[in-house]
Amino acid sequence: MKRLLTLTAIAAAAVLPLAACGNSDPLAEDSGSGPAGGSGGPLVIGSQDYYSSEIIAEVYAQALEAEGMEVQREFRIGQREAYLPELEAGRLDLFPEYTGPLLQYWEPNTEARLSDDVYAALSEATPDGLRVLDQAEATDQDAYVVTEEFAEKWDLETIDDLADVDEEITLGANSEAESRPNGPQGLADAYGVDAGFTPIEDGGGPLTVKALKDGDIQMAIIYTGDPSIAKNGLVALEDTKGLFLASHVVPLAGDAVGEEAADIINSVSAALTSDDLLELNGRSVDEQLPAATIAEDWLAGQDL
Amino acid sequence: MNLLLEAAAWLADAAHWTGPGSVPVRVLEHLWVTALVVGAAAVVAIPTGVWVGHTGRGRTAVIAFAGAARAVPTLGLLTLLGLWLGIGLGAPLLALVVLAVPSLLAGAYSGVESVDGTTTSAARAIGMSEWQIVTRVELPLAAPVILGGVRAATLQVIATATLAAYIADAGLGRFLFNGLKSRDYAQMLAGALLVTLIALLFEVLLAAAQRRAARAARPAGQKSTSPSNPVFPKGPS
Numbered sequence: 001m002k003r004l005l006t007l008t009a010i011a012a013a014a015v016l017p018l019a020a021c022g023n024s025d026p027l028a029e030d031s032g033s034g035p036a037g038g039s040g041g042p043l044v045i046g047s048q049d050y051y052s053s054e055i056i057a058e059v060y061a062q063a064l065e066a067e068g069m070e071v072q073r074e075f076r077i078g079q080r081e082a083y084l085p086e087l088e089a090g091r092l093d094l095f096p097e098y099t100g101p102l103l104q105y106w107e108p109n110t111e112a113r114l115s116d117d118v119y120a121a122l123s124e125a126t127p128d129g130l131r132v133l134d135q136a137e138a139t140d141q142d143a144y145v146v147t148e149e150f151a152e153k154w155d156l157e158t159i160d161d162l163a164d165v166d167e168e169i170t171l172g173a174n175s176e177a178e179s180r181p182n183g184p185q186g187l188a189d190a191y192g193v194d195a196g197f198t199p200i201e202d203g204g205g206p207l208t209v210k211a212l213k214d215g216d217i218q219m220a221i222i223y224t225g226d227p228s229i230a231k232n233g234l235v236a237l238e239d240t241k242g243l244f245l246a247s248h249v250v251p252l253a254g255d256a257v258g259e260e261a262a263d264i265i266n267s268v269s270a271a272l273t274s275d276d277l278l279e280l281n282g283r284s285v286d287e288q289l290p291a292a293t294i295a296e297d298w299l300a301g302q303d304l
Numbered sequence: 305m306n307l308l309l310e311a312a313a314w315l316a317d318a319a320h321w322t323g324p325g326s327v328p329v330r331v332l333e334h335l336w337v338t339a340l341v342v343g344a345a346a347v348v349a350i351p352t353g354v355w356v357g358h359t360g361r362g363r364t365a366v367i368a369f370a371g372a373a374r375a376v377p378t379l380g381l382l383t384l385l386g387l388w389l390g391i392g393l394g395a396p397l398l399a400l401v402v403l404a405v406p407s408l409l410a411g412a413y414s415g416v417e418s419v420d421g422t423t424t425s426a427a428r429a430i431g432m433s434e435w436q437i438v439t440r441v442e443l444p445l446a447a448p449v450i451l452g453g454v455r456a457a458t459l460q461v462i463a464t465a466t467l468a469a470y471i472a473d474a475g476l477g478r479f480l481f482n483g484l485k486s487r488d489y490a491q492m493l494a495g496a497l498l499v500t501l502i503a504l505l506f507e508v509l510l511a512a513a514q515r516r517a518a519r520a521a522r523p524a525g526q527k528s529t530s531p532s533n534p535v536f537p538k539g540p541s
Contacts, residue, residue, distance in 0.1 A: 172391070174481075174485050175469070175478060175481045175482040175485055176482060176485035176486035178482070179482070179486060180486070197473075198391065198472075198473055199469060199471075199472075199473055199478065199481065199482075200391055200470075200471050201469070201470045201471070201481050201485075202383070202470075202471075206383075206387055207383065207386045207387060207391060207471055210386070210387055210390060210391070211390060211391040211471075214390045214391075216390055216391050216392065217391070
């Protein structure tokens with residue numbers, strides 16, 4: 001089924017831009033044969049074997065095509081061990097990445113946690129021949145999540161605000177969190193907030209959401225890119241002290257990506273907010289739409 | 305081999321033997337969960353099995369049910385029940401009862417049914433009531449097979465009670481999940497070894513009880529036969 005979906009997505013991705021060119025896109029007509037692509041040959045865009053990564057890659061691809069550039073899609077390429085060597089060798093030119101995990105891949109012992117520190121360290125750590133373009137506001141990272149009612153009752157926006165909560169807080173998460181910096185111990189050390197702990201081993205899945213709604217736990221660790229956050233009226237608390245490794249969407253580009261292409265991708269990143277990413281992911285999970293359709297609809301709503 | 309040594313070192317570490325969440329606490333929780341589950345399942349399954357074995361009524365239904373229930377994947381059932389009951393011990397206990405019932409039911413039913421018909425007829429002929437036949441003739445004779453069911457169910461529950469830690473802070477499964485997720489394989493293996501030890505201990509105890517029951521059920525003078533176990537296809541556990 002997954003393979004079929006992927007194939008459909010690729011097929012749709014191949015057909016849609018053609019249709020767009022044929023019909024109405026004046027920009028594509030104008031600069032189609034221009035110097036847009038830089039050093040010749042299509043830009044090769046890859047994505048992780050993760051639906052959200054594929055959607056972002058598809059957004060990059062369509063945004064470049066809208067400006068008349070030629071691209072080639074090499075989506076769903078597994079993990080970093082597989083695709084980073086390809087990027088370094090110049091066989092892939094553009095790849096949607098995540099700042100924190102990518103930095104940790106190159107510098108396992110990095111101490112950077114907060115968004116800007118991570119981005120700065122990542123720019124340093126990126127090997128020659130590659131560079132990171134601007135990071136998007138959109139994140140896909142672990143976060144403390146509470147229900148809307150709980151957030152409203154105690155006026156919560158950041159984790160610091162938990163200090164004013166006058167009832168017992170129990171954190172629910174995979175058991176390893178108990179001994180990790182983002183568990184109760186780290187919460188007490190960094191924010192001075194005391195919380196109990198309940199192990200729920202489904203990685204922020206439906207059982208965790210159910211426990212939050214039942215009030216068995218008041219706070220859970222869930223991915224910020226998980227559509228269930230929006231669907232269930234949950235709120236992610238901002239992590240001002242860096243308990244969680246910041247993980248913004250960031251394009252990793254090779255030398256073949258010229259100035260013009262970089263500008264286009266940067267404008268995409270500037271427009272991509274966390275809410276947008278949640279919506280994109282939600283359309284994939286809930287409506288089972290192919291990445292190409294989701295990307296096309298989102299781009300149509302942007303003024304890039 | 306190295307990992308085994310690390311697991312042994314983990315077990316030998318005094319820090320893991322005191323305080324909340326330490327080895328003795330988890331072992332007690334694990335035994336408590338097992339006792340609750342096997343107890344609750346026995347209350348349901350053994351009287352039902354004995355009744356079916358004695359009367360012969362509902363035979364097909366019970367066999368079909370016991371067979372089908374064995375095929376239920378416990379983790380899937382646990383997730384479903386968890387979505388219904390919420391986190392805590394409720395869902396794991398219920399899922400484990402479903403796991404334990406088929407073995408107990410099969411043991412009770414096939415044990416009573418296998419009692420020689422001429423023996424029960426003789427009991428009836430000397431004026432015993434049906435109740436007396438069940439309690440004084442069938443149950444003692446069926447005891448080895450019923451205990452075989454208890455033995456199988458207990459073993460399954462001890463091994464599978466690790467799943468309680470999936471949504472509750474209880475049992476030896478906490479060491480398994482914690483070790484797995486934080487790549488502390490020594491802790492994980494130590495937890496697995498503890499589960500294995502408990503399972504073996506109960507296996508030995510219950511096998512002894514089964515042998516004793518078989519000796520008691522044997523008519524005087526007859527040569528020993530090894531206790532028979534309920535014959536049922538093994539399901540996934």
